[in-house]
């Protein structure tokens with residue numbers, strides 16, 4: 001990556017790093033990012049990090065320059081067992097840290113569980129299930145020898161319903177996503193595995209995330225400061241506050257500066273304002289510069305090589321030289337090492353780590369330890385079964401996350417039906433097996449996971465047809481099936497018979513951009529069902545007056561043409577349920593689990609109703625496509641409400657087999673004091689050690705040291721001159737001095753100014769089960785902040801409560817200062833506006849049956 005010579009300062013260059021000068025000039029007219037330097041160093045007094053800091057300081061103080069560089073730099077794609085692995089520190093007994101996908105289980109490993117997706121568990125609106133799922137995934141990673149689990153995800157957030165990776169995260173709402181992220185982080189880290197909040201940030205589409213065939217640079221998400229704080233940053237704040245150990249910066253640019261070298265984002269917002277104390281790693285090959293990314297706040301490069309397997313690195317040798325040379329100040333390298341080791345100790349780790357007992361690149365027992373180089377033949381897979389009894393949790397989470405969208409004539413729960421016709425490819429298996437398509441890159445058979453790196457291999461997959469067959473066999477129900485969407489004659493014969501209940505399984509898939517499925521390059525091309533699912537439903541329901549539809553999907557689909565047919569008696573959204581798919585849906589269909597889940601996104605009547613869309617074609621010539629987030633905070637339900645567009649199923653909507661009533665809202669003001677902006681300044685950066693400037697001290701250790709091809713090392717191949725050793729044509733830049741800086745007003749503890757979590761109001765309401773079945777209810781609290789640019793309502797609280805028939809329960813939620821504030825760009829702080837505010841409580845974002853004014 002060339003630095004432009006047009007600019008004198010590395011500070012500016014870091015923001016404009018681009019492979020060609022024309023680009024920089026073209027972009028002068030467009031969005032840009034302000035520099036923020038120097039890069040903040042760890043705060044020894046940061047709450048929750050004090051002990052970790054002391055341990056990290058002790059360890060890092062013993063490290064040599066080469067050892068520190070090793071810790072920051074991946075050894076290259078497929079050079080070791082994990083999808084990402086940094087160099088080791090053998091002298092001090094630390095093996096290379098293992099970083100492994102994914103947010104729903106251990107990727108590329110055997111004898112692991114395949115969990116429901118993040119978006120699916122978000123629908124449960126159940127904090128405890130979110131935590132338990134995180135913890136179970138953490139345990140499996142831990143037992144395989146993983147140190148950093150690459151999840152959970154809050155980016156994409158869901159600006160576009162078509163967004164390919166929305167399912168990896170939680171909801172198209174920052175508050176719910178924030179809860180999901182924090183609970184998952186806590187669950188993972190309680191097992192001793194470092195969680196990774198990703199992808200930071202505004203990584204809302206797959207198209208052009210890394211540029212493209214005819215496009216020089218990655219797409220730029222151009223987002224204003226208020227929208228950033230109130231929407232996209234919000235859930236990441238909750239992750240920082242929950243103590244997350246690592247962040248992953250994303251592929252895209254933000255205001256035409258790559259997210260992994262955007263100093264305003266990494267130094268400014270994440271490390272200074274939010275006081276994040278852990279480390280930032282690049283997404284795989286999302287690093288675009290050496291010194292610039294280092295001084296902009298990147299702490300670890302993944303997988304270490306410039307392009308997969310090119311044997312070169314922006315760091316490794318280059319980082320060693322840059323520190324010797326003074327280009328990158330020593331404090332910055334020390335801070336990188338401190339942050340990595342502090343996250344390691346914070347999660348309860350000791351230096352002696354268990355062996356990594358699996359290999360990402362082959363399931364063979366014996367093979368090359370250095371897979372790409374085909375060197376180091378030995379045992380690499382121990383086939384350790386780490387699943388415990390997680391299948392029970394998986395079944396429970398998926399059932400409790402299944403949303404009942406429609407239920408007429410008591411179609412559900414099923415009560416010993418005489419005859420079930422199971423229709424649709426989505427009910428059955430993939431003929432190639434559940435893992436038959438690499439990284440789940442196809443949509444064959446039932447959909448239980450999207451595609452891409454956010455996947456795990458299924459240990460087995462119970463299809464809906466499997467589970468229904470077992471259930472009906474036990475009950476003596478007749479069951480016949482057609483699992484070919486295009487065998488209309490057979491389907492017609494079944495569904496036109498007397499006494500039939502038709503269960504139609506349909507889906508819509510999406511995934512990560514490096515795989516294209518049926519012409520969908522990660523992002524969906526449309527919001528209709530796949531495999532002519534809509535036509536199949538219309539066909540079946542024209543003949544069968546008890547047609548029950550089950551949708552497996554990565555987001556909303558347009559159900560307009562059939563959802564209100566009187567013959568479509570019930571609709572369920574089952575998300576991406578994971579390995580227990582069939583048993584979970586049977587639990588819901590037969591009422592073993594009374595549904596209570598809520599849709600974590602809006603179901604619009606048509607695609608245009610969302611107001612945002614993916615950029616599918618270059619819109620800036622050969623330059624980086626420009627995606628202007630002009631809708632501000634108005635995405636998903638906020639947009640529908642703001643524009644007064646009626647959705648088919650609103651955010652937060654979901655039915656039960658029983659009924660609930662809401663009454664008696666009360667609002668009580670708490671005695672929170674005045675909000676004081678943080679003042680003062682940070683201390684001067686410390687350094688932990690010294691180093692020599694004699695290049696010969698950094699040569700490969702000896703002639704006998706095994707040089708593995710393509711491997712990324714911290715050493716110098718040649719010690720004749722720094723420039724030769726670096727091979728970087730633009731070697732030699734300077735960075736900012738580590739002087740004390742003023743503390744941002746909104747900063748303080750990890751997460752921000754602690755007073756933002758002061759409780760301002762407590763809201764209570766009574767919820768009564770007025771039906772005849774025990775069930776869970778999800779009361780939701782929304783606020784109207786009242787300003788002209790505020791969404792009409794925003795989610796600010798929820799609970800999932802089990803209530804016996806005829807009984808009542810008290811819903812209780814607190815509103816913090818943060819919940820009631822807007823981001824004020826001028827003061828760079830949160831402020832509570834003078835606009836009159838209202839709180840609402842109800843069972844969905846549009847059934848706000850209770851309301852009360854807020855007295856501030």
Ligand SMILES: *[C@@H]1O[C@H](CO)[C@@H](O)[C@H](O)[C@H]1NC(C)=O
Nearest residue numbers: 032033034223224225255264
């Ligand atoms: C992007 O540009 C907008 C508009 O100038 C600004 O409000 C925002 O703070 C910038 N964000 C970043 C990360 O540079």
Ligand SMILES: *[C@@H]1O[C@H](CO)[C@@H](O)[C@H](O)[C@H]1NC(C)=O
Nearest residue numbers: 066067070087088089090096
């Ligand atoms: C750096 O890591 C590599 C790979 O783990 C290891 O072989 C080497 O000894 C390490 N170097 C130092 C200086 O610790």
Ligand SMILES: *[C@@H]1O[C@H](CO)[C@@H](O)[C@H](O)[C@H]1NC(C)=O
Nearest residue numbers: 212213214215616617618622
């Ligand atoms: C790239 O540009 C070439 C030449 O204009 C064109 O033929 C090709 O279709 C373009 N590829 C894509 C993916 O747009």
Ligand SMILES: *[C@@H]1O[C@H](CO)[C@@H](O)[C@H](O)[C@H]1NC(C)=O
Nearest residue numbers: 312313314317318726727728
């Ligand atoms: C140093 O980085 C440059 C890119 O900036 C790269 O071309 C060069 O190969 C790197 N050197 C090493 C030793 O990897």
Ligand SMILES: *[C@@H]1O[C@H](CO)[C@@H](O)[C@H](O)[C@H]1NC(C)=O
Nearest residue numbers: 325326327721722723731732
């Ligand atoms: C860094 O190294 C380069 C290349 O060897 C050299 O030109 C430059 O003067 C060095 N800078 C410092 C500050 O030592």
Ligand SMILES: *[C@@H]1O[C@H](CO)[C@@H](O)[C@H](O)[C@H]1NC(C)=O
Nearest residue numbers: 518525526528529530531532
């Ligand atoms: C939408 O995309 C799916 C998957 O590629 C495809 O099966 C379907 O035909 C498309 N729908 C329309 C209306 O083009």
Ligand SMILES: *[C@@H]1O[C@H](CO)[C@@H](O)[C@H](O)[C@H]1NC(C)=O
Nearest residue numbers: 485486487488532535536539
């Ligand atoms: C729907 O029914 C028509 C006949 O009415 C048939 O031609 C078509 O193939 C059917 N499509 C599906 C997906 O069942």
Ligand SMILES: *[C@@H]1O[C@H](CO)[C@@H](O)[C@H](O)[C@H]1NC(C)=O
Nearest residue numbers: 541542543544545565566567
């Ligand atoms: C509903 O199903 C019945 C058959 O049970 C059929 O006669 C009728 O036309 C269907 N109605 C609709 C609206 O499809």
Ligand SMILES: *[C@@H]1O[C@H](CO)[C@@H](O)[C@H](O)[C@H]1NC(C)=O
Nearest residue numbers: 409497498499544545546569
């Ligand atoms: C469906 O049609 C059958 C006759 O085919 C009828 O007995 C039954 O009442 C109908 N059900 C509904 C819900 O309309």
Ligand SMILES: *[C@@H]1O[C@H](CO)[C@@H](O)[C@H](O)[C@H]1NC(C)=O
Nearest residue numbers: 065689690691692693694697
């Ligand atoms: C680093 O400091 C130690 C302890 O003071 C000293 O023994 C060593 O010689 C120093 N090394 C260099 C390269 O300055």
Ligand SMILES: *[C@@H]1O[C@H](CO)[C@@H](O)[C@H](O)[C@H]1NC(C)=O
Nearest residue numbers: 311312313707709710717727
């Ligand atoms: C370093 O030296 C090895 C062995 O001669 C060579 O294979 C490798 O390509 C060199 N690496 C770089 C980055 O020059």
